[in-house]
Amino acid sequence: MISKKINNIEEALxxxxxxxxxxxxxxxxxxxxxNAISELVRLGVKDLTCISNNAGVDDFxxxxxxxxxxxxxMISSYVGENDEFERQMLSxxxxxxxxxxxxxxxCCRAAQSGFPAIFTPAGYGTEVAVGKETREFDGKTYVLxxxxxxxxxxVKAWKGDTAGNLIFKGTARNFNPNMCGAATITVxxxxxxxxxxxxxxxxxxxxxxxxxxxxxGVNYEKRIEQLTLTPKL
Amino acid sequence: xxxxxxxxxxxxxxxxxxxxxxxxIGIPTLVANFVRGxxxxxxxxxxxxxGMGPFPFQGQEDADLIxxxxxxxxxxxxxSYFDSAMSFSMIRGKHVDLTILGAMEVSxxxxxxxxxxxGRMVKGMGGAMDLVASAENIIVAMMHTNKRGExxxxxxxxxxxxxxxxxxxxxxxxAVLEIVNNGFKLLERAPGVSIExxxxxxxxxxxxxxxxxxxxx
Numbered sequence: 001m002i003s004k005k006i007n008n009i010e011e012a013l014x015x016x017x018x019x020x021x022x023x024x025x026x027x028x029x030x031x032x033x034x035n036a037i038s039e040l041v042r043l044g045v046k047d048l049t050c051i052s053n054n055a056g057v058d059d060f061x062x063x064x065x066x067x068x069x070x071x072x073x074m075i076s077s078y079v080g081e082n083d084e085f086e087r088q089m090l091s092x093x094x095x096x097x098x099x100x101x102x103x104x105x106x107c108c109r110a111a112q113s114g115f116p117a118i119f120t121p122a123g124y125g126t127e128v129a130v131g132k133e134t135r136e137f138d139g140k141t142y143v144l145x146x147x148x149x150x151x152x153x154x155v156k157a158w159k160g161d162t163a164g165n166l167i168f169k170g171t172a173r174n175f176n177p178n179m180c181g182a183a184t185i186t187v188x189x190x191x192x193x194x195x196x197x198x199x200x201x202x203x204x205x206x207x208x209x210x211x212x213x214x215x216x217g218v219n220y221e222k223r224i225e226q227l228t229l230t231p232k233l
Numbered sequence: 234x235x236x237x238x239x240x241x242x243x244x245x246x247x248x249x250x251x252x253x254x255x256x257x258i259g260i261p262t263l264v265a266n267f268v269r270g271x272x273x274x275x276x277x278x279x280x281x282x283x284g285m286g287p288f289p290f291q292g293q294e295d296a297d298l299i300x301x302x303x304x305x306x307x308x309x310x311x312x313s314y315f316d317s318a319m320s321f322s323m324i325r326g327k328h329v330d331l332t333i334l335g336a337m338e339v340s341x342x343x344x345x346x347x348x349x350x351x352g353r354m355v356k357g358m359g360g361a362m363d364l365v366a367s368a369e370n371i372i373v374a375m376m377h378t379n380k381r382g383e384x385x386x387x388x389x390x391x392x393x394x395x396x397x398x399x400x401x402x403x404x405x406x407x408a409v410l411e412i413v414n415n416g417f418k419l420l421e422r423a424p425g426v427s428i429e430x431x432x433x434x435x436x437x438x439x440x441x442x443x444x445x446x447x448x449x450x
Contacts, residue, residue: 102279158297227294
């Protein structure tokens with residue numbers, strides 16, 4: 001087996017530089033690559049373009065990178081759970097491009113799958129489609145959206161093996177599988193890393209071919225954004 | 234006149250046996266509480282779960298299991314998890330039978346605006362643009378007028394659009410309306426609400442034909 005195993009997060013992020021474009025998995029704070037984000041903060045790389053569905057909260061997730069003003073541009077579908085984000089956006093320090101959630105997912109998948117662009121109905125007739133090519137198929141108009149081009153993908157999985165195979169858990173899966181192989185280098189961090197052969201091939205969600213580096217993550221906080229309970233009678 | 238729960242209760246009657254349903258944030262979320270117990274329905278949450286169940290009891294919450302509103306949830310027997318691309322394949326591919334979402338404005342030709350107010354902090358469209366661009370069956374749940382008392386059923390939307398020509402039905406605190414021939418066709422009145430009040434509260438073209446029954450809840 002080709003081993004993708006990297007010993008620690010410092011080595012896993014080798015090559016990350018100022019001005020790069022990064023794909024980061026997660027929906028809200030669910031399934032975010034916590035270790036990679038901490039290491040990006042420690043490295044202090046700047047002028048990053050971050051493509052991620054959300055931008056974290058003030059003191060967690062991508063909010064940590066925003067606090068240190070390491071992000072020049074965010075491409076997301078839903079932001080603003082986050083005061084610092086709002087401040088930087090309104091002051092013009094941060095460039096923000098909002099795109100539909102399904103378009104974000106599919107532009108990752110297109111990059112992963114070798115498609116230069118996709119046609120989607122989402123956003124047609126709205127300001128999202130302004131300046132973009134449109135085309136009619138069978139009486140309905142679609143917007144051309146380009147596949148993402150990114151330097152690194154940072155994803156979080158539940159379990160992985162040294163061959164880079166990944167298994168996700170619950171809704172922490174979200175954008176993570178779509179971002180694997182969608183950048184030049186995909187770094188997967190996992191809660192549990194087993195030797196090749198330790199996972200049933202029938203249960204693999206993402207084959208190791210889409211992953212260049214796999215590292216066992218540590219100290220997962222897994223913060224809950226909106227704890228909502230059914231009251232006990 | 235209905236309150237938010239009343240609107241949700243009326244919309245729940247549109248949910249049919251065998252439907253896969255996507256519920257938006259706000260009033261639409263309440264619909265799940267009123268769906269009849271004797272039919273089979275599965276709720277989809279676009280962050281990656283089909284077969285979403287109720288909120289967990291204390292101690293059973295799982296940070297890896299949330300809905301599109303980022304709230305902790307549970308999964309019912311027969312549920313499945315999937316990635317975001319597959320989730321929107323279900324939506325864009327018209328496999329989801331019914332989409333229920335809120336709106337700031339709807340126009341008489343079925344345009345909807347629900348994501349952006351110029352001059353205010355813009356949070357984004359999330360999955361709303363994908364949902365309205367693709368779903369065959371979209372019901373809007375909203376109050377008939379805004380906080381300033383102005384109609385939300387307009388000739389043209391004044392706010393930036395989420396989608397064009399897509400809304401089929403609207404349930405408000407005053408009425409049930411259907412978009413037909415570039416107008417709001419009045420189908421039902423809320424209990425105790427007069428046609429005059431609905432007329433006064435609707436800026437776009439209101440189409441009234443025959444009798445307009447009071448809705449049964």
